[in-house]
Amino acid sequence: MKDFLAIADYSPPDLQALLDSAAALKTEWQEGGNPPLLKGKVLAMIFQKPSLRTRVSFDMAMRHLGGDALYLSPAEIGLGKRESIADVARVISGYVQAVMARVFDHQHVLELAKWADIPVINGLSDYNHPCQAAADALTIQENFGTLRGVNVTYIGDGNNVAVSLMHICAKLGANFTIAHPEGYGLDPDAVALGESFAAASGSTVRQLNDPEEAVKGAQVLYTDTWISMGQDEEAARRKAVFPPYQVNQGLLEKAEKDAIVMHCLPAHRGEEITDKVADGPQSRLFPQAHNRLHAQKAILVKLLA
Ligand code: CP
Ligand code: NVA
Numbered sequence: 078m079k080d081f082l083a084i085a086d087y088s089p090p091d092l093q094a095l096l097d098s099a100a101a102l103k104t105e106w107q108e109g110g111n112p113p114l115l116k117g118k119v120l121a122m123i124f125q126k127p128s129l130r131t132r133v134s135f136d137m138a139m140r141h142l143g144g145d146a147l148y149l150s151p152a153e154i155g156l157g158k159r160e161s162i163a164d165v166a167r168v169i170s171g172y173v174q175a176v177m178a179r180v181f182d183h184q185h186v187l188e189l190a191k192w193a194d195i196p197v198i199n200g201l202s203d204y205n206h207p208c209q210a211a212a213d214a215l216t217i218q219e220n221f222g223t224l225r226g227v228n229v230t231y232i233g234d235g236n237n238v239a240v241s242l243m244h245i246c247a248k249l250g251a252n253f254t255i256a257h258p259e260g261y262g263l264d265p266d267a268v269a270l271g272e273s274f275a276a277a278s279g280s281t282v283r284q285l286n287d288p289e290e291a292v293k294g295a296q297v298l299y300t301d302t303w304i305s306m307g308q309d310e311e312a313a314r315r316k317a318v319f320p321p322y323q324v325n326q327g328l329l330e331k332a333e334k335d336a337i338v339m340h341c342l343p344a345h346r347g348e349e350i351t352d353k354v355a356d357g358p359q360s361r362l363f364p365q366a367h368n369r370l371h372a373q374k375a376i377l378v379k380l381l382a
Contacts, residue, residue: 211376
């Protein structure tokens with residue numbers, strides 16, 4: 078596999094190996110540092126949207142592994158605007174060893190990968206967010222020892238983060254449930270894929286509209302923004318529809334007693350999650366964010382070392 082574009086492209090053993098590598102790299106880092114496995118390698122990071130976690134964690138992952146990273150802001154490349162994606166891909170392939178791209182349209186990251194001779198990593202598209210899912214799975218594994226049989230409930234918008242989370246849960250045997258408002262569910266093709274992965278791993282995928290029903294038996298309660306980047310025009314409509322899907326103390330109390338709370342961040346406190354839950358004892362928001370670093374080191378080593 079040249080690229081890391083979607084969780085769906087990877088087999089369960091490959092995903093498990095990635096998580097185990099991430100865990101090992103994390104321990105190694107905490108015990109003094111990683112060896113320079115990517116010495117002399119440079120990652121170009123193309124952003125069409127803002128970022129804190131993706132930008133800083135990829136940059137630091139490269140540095141920790143002896144390599145370097147170049148940040149290319151939304152104003153710089155003009156991917157598909159100033160220059161065609163095919164031309165950007167072929168030019169940049171001669172300068173750096175890998176590209177990470179955060180794009181609006183998923184087709185654009187696919188196009189980049191098609192034309193680039195070097196590995197391309199999807200740093201979030203409108204369709205999915207596989208690097209986030211890798212960090213999420215690492216976080217779940219750290220808390221429960223495994224994903225197999227863990228009940229993961231996602232509350233809110235059936236967006237890019239939800240798709241990748243569903244796929245990694247289904248691939249690795251966690252039971253995935255989403256509760257979403259009518260009209261804001263998951264992409265049906267993504268669900269069909271998720272169901273086929275779940276059938277192979279012996280887990281389940283459920284789509285509900287009732288958040289209270291969805292959190293029954295949940296060991297992981299996950300949420301994300303109601304308004305993803307690029308959806309600003311829909312903000313008013315979405316803010317009217319989503320409030321019953323807030324992850325608050327009342328909803329958390331209906332989940333399992335030892336349930337953990339996750340969010341890819343940035344959080345919109347008081348909207349999809351309350352301060353009390355985000356900062357409470359069951360929250361794993363910050364360890365989850367920090368796991369982006371370790372999960373992405375594993376992805377970079379797999380594609381580049
Ligand atoms: N979760 C995540 O991808 O955060 P950023 O948008 O800050 O990169
Ligand atoms: N669903 C969000 C995730 C941000 C990391 C978005 O696409 O804006």
